[in-house]
Amino acid sequence: MPHAVEFDRLAVESHGPVTVLRMCHGENRLHPDLLDELGVALDQVELAERPGALVLTGTGKFFSNGLDLDHMAERPEIAEQTLARVHALLGRTLGLGVPTVAAINGHAFAAGAMLAVTFDEAVMRGDRGFFCLPEADLGLPFTPAMTALITSRLSAPVAHRAMVTAKRYSASDALAAGIITEVAADDVVLDRAITRAQALATKPRHVIAAIKRCLYGKTLDLLLGAAHD
Numbered sequence: 001m002p003h004a005v006e007f008d009r010l011a012v013e014s015h016g017p018v019t020v021l022r023m024c025h026g027e028n029r030l031h032p033d034l035l036d037e038l039g040v041a042l043d044q045v046e047l048a049e050r051p052g053a054l055v056l057t058g059t060g061k062f063f064s065n066g067l068d069l070d071h072m073a074e075r076p077e078i079a080e081q082t083l084a085r086v087h088a089l090l091g092r093t094l095g096l097g098v099p100t101v102a103a104i105n106g107h108a109f110a111a112g113a114m115l116a117v118t119f120d121e122a123v124m125r126g127d128r129g130f131f132c133l134p135e136a137d138l139g140l141p142f143t144p145a146m147t148a149l150i151t152s153r154l155s156a157p158v159a160h161r162a163m164v165t166a167k168r169y170s171a172s173d174a175l176a177a178g179i180i181t182e183v184a185a186d187d188v189v190l191d192r193a194i195t196r197a198q199a200l201a202t203k204p205r206h207v208i209a210a211i212k213r214c215l216y217g218k219t220l221d222l223l224l225g226a227a228h229d
Contacts, residue, residue: 052201052205054099055100056119058106090115104189131180132167152219182196
């Protein structure tokens, strides 16, 4: 059985060469505490020398519901810093030197949807949950770095529709649009993601990192640059 290390908002499991990070705090909004724990877990993934892979998932009805806007409103003095840290997380997972698979167990909204698209592949629950970029409805424009991320990972027509109309994509819609790789039943979403990750886990880290840098160099520079502005 895999050994689990419990944080307050995150659980870390090992499945052979695959590390599974499970966000487990309600709607899994990107609160500074969750960002802290994800950062520690990603440090561990990056420090490992052997090849491997990463799976990220959530719990219950939510993969991630995006930024913790309530917390940012309550703490306006750290709102910009929190947004910068989210940019840093998106850049880090996009450029990670191991293959990555998102197990989208429920709703993936706003920055939570952006986090999902930083992963190389994605398996989404078929019976409930939506992928959505609702910023147009919320009156929140995308940052240049977020726009670069979305347009680098989604086709131009899909990115346009998702960003401008705030369309809610069911799993079947997301598969047809090329947003995700596979639709699975609720009880096997994580298993299917782990299986996909295991099939990719032997690839050399330095090669994966170099390929991602070549593919997404400008986007990574924008995301990581925004993190340090």
